[in-house]
Amino acid sequence: MAASLWLTKDEQKIFSALSDALRDGWKVVEETQVYEDTALNQRIRVDLTELQSPVLKDLQERLKNAKSKEDFVKITIDTDISMVTEHDVSQLFFMLGPDAVTGLIKGAIENAKTDDDLSLASTLSELRHEMLASLIAANSD
Amino acid sequence: MLKASAPSEARNAPENLVHRVSEALQEPSKERLARKIDTVLQKEKVIEQLANDKWNGDVAGLKESLKSVRKMAVAKQELEQKVEKKGIIRRLLGYVGKHPIKTALVVAALAVGGYVGWHYLGANIMSWMHGLSTSAPAQVLRDAFNAPGMIPPAPSAPTAPLDYWNVPLGKG
Numbered sequence: 060m061a062a063s064l065w066l067t068k069d070e071q072k073i074f075s076a077l078s079d080a081l082r083d084g085w086k087v088v089e090e091t092q093v094y095e096d097t098a099l100n101q102r103i104r105v106d107l108t109e110l111q112s113p114v115l116k117d118l119q120e121r122l123k124n125a126k127s128k129e130d131f132v133k134i135t136i137d138t139d140i141s142m143v144t145e146h147d148v149s150q151l152f153f154m155l156g157p158d159a160v161t162g163l164i165k166g167a168i169e170n171a172k173t174d175d176d177l178s179l180a181s182t183l184s185e186l187r188h189e190m191l192a193s194l195i196a197a198n199s200d
Numbered sequence: 201m202l203k204a205s206a207p208s209e210a211r212n213a214p215e216n217l218v219h220r221v222s223e224a225l226q227e228p229s230k231e232r233l234a235r236k237i238d239t240v241l242q243k244e245k246v247i248e249q250l251a252n253d254k255w256n257g258d259v260a261g262l263k264e265s266l267k268s269v270r271k272m273a274v275a276k277q278e279l280e281q282k283v284e285k286k287g288i289i290r291r292l293l294g295y296v297g298k299h300p301i302k303t304a305l306v307v308a309a310l311a312v313g314g315y316v317g318w319h320y321l322g323a324n325i326m327s328w329m330h331g332l333s334t335s336a337p338a339q340v341l342r343d344a345f346n347a348p349g350m351i352p353p354a355p356s357a358p359t360a361p362l363d364y365w366n367v368p369l370g371k372g
Contacts, residue, residue, distance in 0.1 A: 115309045131345050
């Protein structure tokens with residue numbers, strides 16, 4: 060069974076420009092859901108975010124001792140977040156919102172060189188699909 | 201009659217309701233989220249009362265804000281259940297160490313901690329996401345930290361900028 064990519068019309072154009080070999084085995088499903096995000100909704104999502112991973116808490120602690128913006132950049136870039144929990148990743152993607160996930164999907168397709176790159180795009184597109192459905196459903200009540 | 205004086209009263213001021221409700225909704229247990237949504241509904245009743253008391257603040261605005269909090273909390277709860285059931289986040293875990301996923305998640309975490317002004321990045325999300333795909337991680341982070349609203353780094357003696365306006369010119 061072919062793996063699916065939920066892509067908007069614009070994203071489908073980018074996908075079409077990839078090589079035949081790379082596109083082989085992928086089924087494109089059109090993403091038609093539209094959700095207009097607002098500054099208030101973004102602020103609410105930030106407020107609703109709850110992080111538990113020690114690695115993220117440790118990062119925030121270390122940043123308190125940063126002496127300059129370059130220190131901020133170095134401390135952040137050197138932080139290994141591979142131990143971040145599934146819970147926190149879920150929280151952070153929801154906080155970022157569907158537009159940010161769209162940006163990541165677009166980048167993933169534009170820069171795709173392997174099937175693994177498209178797997179990332181596929182999973183992100185599935186996340187966006189479910190996120191849009193949840194946001195739209197909650198707002199239609 | 202509403203009045204604002206002592207800190208505890210200020211916390212109870214209607215303009216702080218939205219923030220307080222958002223704060224209350226941060227309890228980690230998913231099971232308690234429904235109860236917290238009920239809390240939001242109770243706050244809506246308080247606002248109704250405020251409207252009846254002819255409080256001259258933005259009652260309609262507060263009501264809308266609370267509705268938005270409730271809707272977002274419901275959407276969040278529903279999404280968490282779906283992504284867990286389908287294993288979506290589990291599949292993404294293998295990519296969290298890679299730029300730009302890592303950079304996006306870290307900046308989001310820093311925005312939650314108040315280190316990055318999300319009101320600015322959020323409003324410019326698409327251009328920021330474009331930068332994520334086209335710039336080196338250090339540059340993306342530098343841009344994020346340069347965005348308005350960031351917590352300034354703690355000053356240190358050798359690198360603190362000189363305040364030229366107040367440079368002492370000798371004993372006058």
